[in-house]
Amino acid sequence: MIWLSLLTLSCLLITGITADLKDENLTTPQLIEKYGYPAEIHTVDTEDGYILQMHRIPYSSKSPKADNKSVVFLQHGLFASSADWIILGPGVSLGYLLADAGYDVWMGNARGNTYSRNHLTLSTSSVKFWDFRIVVGGLEWLGVGELFASNAFTTWVMDLACKDGSITQGMCMNAMFAFIGYDPVEVNKTMLPVILAHTPAGASTKSVLHYAQEISTIPHGFYQWNYYVTNFVHYGSFYPPEYDLKSIGTPITLMYCDNDPLGDPTDVFELSGVLPNVKEVYEVALKTCNHQDFLWAKDVKFLVNDKVMRTLRANK
């Protein structure tokens, strides 16, 4: 992970009384503390000047402090944040289960999301901030650098539109299913306002366009940013360089859901054929399981997290 080349790592303690605030309003570390776990904030400066926030649960009441714990690093996906690993609370969400089982849990936040919006020299109102690693051209023609940031306004709207008793709660769910696959049974409607106050957590338009490029590129593959007519200037070739999946020697377990349009089973099988060290390709045991069920399903512990824990235990 090149962008995580750590130049400095500093640590802050979280303060403030948070017990009387609603979960919608709390940050990831504040939520962790509210539910009785220790939380730490660490900042990481990248080579190109971004200041990223990492959140850590170093131990738990079920597994006291020790300096020999194994580290688990959890990295969220597009539009998400560290909150996704803890949002359903202790006993359910993966971050807490891992801390209880004795792991030292670190959760990353991608550049541009709610927690990683600082840069040594650039401000988030500058298009350059959102134009990661670029010399010429890029996002100016779009006029925007950021998509779907979560803020006080979106939190208020989500709360109003999605809470229990709201006549628009059904619309709220349908908007969600349009993106992630239809699986109403696994949605805990009471949790919707909290979930939607934390997600989407913002991302750079460029990251989204890069996904779109990967989908539309033939032949399939993971390529660096496509500058089209100016590729030659940037890369010395007409096509962007491909990331070499064959060089990923790490043992990998892939999990997929049958009803996930964003992580389609066909693509998962294709990927497992290319990665050199895949240990297992695991189908989540629910036919309607969709993209969000990995994080927010009512039965996420049974469907996903228990399997993650078993896999980690077996590969200690």
Ligand SMILES: *[C@@H]1O[C@H](CO)[C@@H](O)[C@H](O)[C@H]1NC(C)=O
């Ligand atoms: C870690 O250290 C504790 C004592 O501090 C010890 O009881 C435990 O067995 C150690 N665990 C491992 C995995 O080495």
Ligand SMILES: *[C@@H]1O[C@H](CO)[C@@H](O)[C@H](O)[C@H]1NC(C)=O
């Ligand atoms: C918490 O969020 C709700 C909306 O979810 C808002 O109405 C309220 O004012 C917020 N409270 C604080 C203290 O920010």
Ligand SMILES: *[C@@H]1O[C@H](CO)[C@@H](O)[C@H](O)[C@H]1NC(C)=O
């Ligand atoms: C749904 O969320 C609420 C609020 O966190 C919780 O009390 C309840 O147990 C959850 N229901 C299920 C079925 O997980």
